[in-house]
Amino acid sequence: MNYKEKLIVALDYDNLESAKKTIDELKDEVEIFKVGLELFLNSYGKAVDYIHSLEKKVFLDLKFHDIPNTTFAASKFAIEKDVFMFNIHASVGSETMKKVAELTKNKSQLAIAVTVLTSLTDSNLNEMFSTTKTTKEIVSQLADLAYKSGLNGIVCSPLEAKSVKEKYGKNFKTICPGVRPKWAAKNDQKRVMTPYEAIKNNCDYIVVGRPITKSDNPKEAAKLVLDEIKQAII
Ligand SMILES: O=c1ccn([C@@H]2O[C@H](COP(=O)(O)O)[C@@H](O)[C@H]2O)c(=O)[nH]1
Numbered sequence: 001m002n003y004k005e006k007l008i009v010a011l012d013y014d015n016l017e018s019a020k021k022t023i024d025e026l027k028d029e030v031e032i033f034k035v036g037l038e039l040f041l042n043s044y045g046k047a048v049d050y051i052h053s054l055e056k057k058v059f060l061d062l063k064f065h066d067i068p069n070t071t072f073a074a075s076k077f078a079i080e081k082d083v084f085m086f087n088i089h090a091s092v093g094s095e096t097m098k099k100v101a102e103l104t105k106n107k108s109q110l111a112i113a114v115t116v117l118t119s120l121t122d123s124n125l126n127e128m129f130s131t132t133k134t135t136k137e138i139v140s141q142l143a144d145l146a147y148k149s150g151l152n153g154i155v156c157s158p159l160e161a162k163s164v165k166e167k168y169g170k171n172f173k174t175i176c177p178g179v180r181p182k183w184a185a186k187n188d189q190k191r192v193m194t195p196y197e198a199i200k201n202n203c204d205y206i207v208v209g210r211p212i213t214k215s216d217n218p219k220e221a222a223k224l225v226l227d228e229i230k231q232a233i234i
Pocket residue numbers: 010011012036061114116117118119155156177178179187189207208209210211
């Protein structure tokens with residue numbers, strides 16, 4: 001895999017024009033763009049078509065979380081849109097994950113499961129579920145369920161990627177937000193690593209948004225992140 005394909009730039013914008021400006025600025029460096037709820041809703045889905053019109057790949061990050069019938073229908077939409085990758089929450093359970101996995105069988109699209117959001121800590125899990133389990137333990141449990149359900153990989157923080165890859169092998173992908181170069185603010189991200197550390201820790205893809213998109217010079221910021229990726233895979 002070309003090192004540039006390991007970077008996914010998160011386009012969290014509230015209008016299509018701003019997103020287009022960034023996409024145009026980054027298109028010589030970046031191969032995969034992430035469209036999440038904010039941009040998908042504000043652009044009425046058109047951001048996906050724009051990225052595709054430039055022959056770039058889309059990670060549709062809408063994190064479907066519903067009963068089997070509804071999650072299945074939403075996943076069909078993602079497949080029909082021909083996105084490179086889309087996601088559902090692992091906490092939909094194995095029945096739904098199996099149905100979605102069946103949909104993508106023999107197709108090029110990757111269906112992945114969100115485990116524990118990178119903005120959450122052990123104490124957040126404790127206050128939500130009265131559990132003493134760590135984020136790492138819950139990620140491992142949900143990764144196991146996603147793997148056994150036949151999905152193509154998971155979203156986790158870079159901190160958990162290594163143990164997941166060691167257990168499930170190269171075909172089960174780790175997609176990791178919570179990536180912060182040393183020069184960037186952490187914002188609301190809690191479980192973070194630098195791009196270099198994340199790639200070394202077996203993230204197949206790193207997702208980086210604000211350090212690039214909110215930078216005074218997004219292209220230079222993307223190049224700095226790509227340099228770290230390159231250094232890590234040499
Ligand atoms: O656990 C998760 C799942 C998804 N995300 C998304 O990734 C990007 C990260 O953006 P930054 O600006 O680099 O923080 C964002 O779109 C999230 O919705 C995540 O951060 N953590």
